[in-house]
Amino acid sequence: MSAQPANATVIRATDVCKAFDSGRLRTQVLDRLSLTIDAGELTLISGPSGCGKSTLLAILSGLQKVDAGHVSALDSELGQLSLSELERFRLLHTGFVFQGFNLFPALTAAEQVELPLTHLGLSTHDARKRAVQSLEEVGLGHRMRLRPAELSGGEKQRVAIARALAKQPQLLFADEPTSALDAANGQTIIDLLHRIAHNHGTAVLCVSHDPRLVAHADRVLTMEDGRILSDRRRDAATEKTSS
Ligand SMILES: Nc1ncnc2c1ncn2[C@@H]1O[C@H](COP(=O)(O)OP(=O)(O)OP(=O)(O)O)[C@@H](O)[C@H]1O
Numbered sequence: 001m002s003a004q005p006a007n008a009t010v011i012r013a014t015d016v017c018k019a020f021d022s023g024r025l026r027t028q029v030l031d032r033l034s035l036t037i038d039a040g041e042l043t044l045i046s047g048p049s050g051c052g053k054s055t056l057l058a059i060l061s062g063l064q065k066v067d068a069g070h071v072s073a074l075d076s077e078l079g080q081l082s083l084s085e086l087e088r089f090r091l092l093h094t095g096f097v098f099q100g101f102n103l104f105p106a107l108t109a110a111e112q113v114e115l116p117l118t119h120l121g122l123s124t125h126d127a128r129k130r131a132v133q134s135l136e137e138v139g140l141g142h143r144m145r146l147r148p149a150e151l152s153g154g155e156k157q158r159v160a161i162a163r164a165l166a167k168q169p170q171l172l173f174a175d176e177p178t179s180a181l182d183a184a185n186g187q188t189i190i191d192l193l194h195r196i197a198h199n200h201g202t203a204v205l206c207v208s209h210d211p212r213l214v215a216h217a218d219r220v221l222t223m224e225d226g227r228i229l230s231d232r233r234r235d236a237a238t239e240k241t242s243s
């Protein structure tokens with residue numbers, strides 16, 4: 001499904017700086033941060049609250065601009081894209097999953113998943129077909145006609161994952177996707193993200209404090225003081241510490 005071979009580098013951030021001003025106070029959130037993210041892996045980003053994890057996801061997905069440095073994603077230099085090109089980049093290539101699910105209360109599970117597909121230009125028939133496939137892939141084939149109020153937290157998160165997955169994105173971003181869920185549902189979500197990375201060749205980049213997720217990630221990046229402090233791969237004995 002993905003055009004990228006597994007293990008291809010799909011995101012490269014170089015010396016990224018980002019600060020926020022509030023009143024007189026300037027907070028340097030990212031300080032010459034560099035990283036690469038590969039296809040076909042579940043990469044976890046952990047680090048203390050407020051260290052800039054969500055900001056980093058927003059930057060890597062083209063939602064926020066950097067103050068300095070570069071981000072290239074799927075061979076696009078994000079800093080050089082216009083707002084409409086960035087929007088198109090996100091629509092075509094990225095999927096998002098959030099802690100709070102971000103579902104529309106009035107829509108059924110199937111409709112939630114179909115909606116972005118119609119924005120992609122798929123016909124109603126094709127959008128429905130792909131939505132059904134994605135909902136089946138997350139184990140919700142039998143819950144497609146239910147609305148969020150009729151679904152459990154874990155099921156809602158699986159609808160949100162199906163919605164992201166149905167776009168067949170090469171980049172999937174998840175910000176604390178398990179923190180609103182109990183242990184069993186959190187585990188299901190982790191397994192699902194892992195499976196998506198491996199089966200579809202998607203680069204799955206997930207921010208989490210969840211220690212259960214650490215054990216399941218292919219790679220764990222730890223952030224501190226605006227940089228990547230450590231970079232560990234599960235399968236390799238190599239542990240790299242950035243300078
Ligand atoms: N739009 C903004 N305006 C001003 N400050 C901001 C803005 N967005 C983030 N910040 C600040 O940047 C810092 C990093 O925020 P961010 O949300 O990226 O942290 P985080 O690591 O995701 O934290 P958490 O684990 O609590 O979600 C915080 O100090 C936050 O207050």
Ligand SMILES: [Mg+2]
Pocket residue numbers: 053054055175
């Ligand atoms: Mg955050």
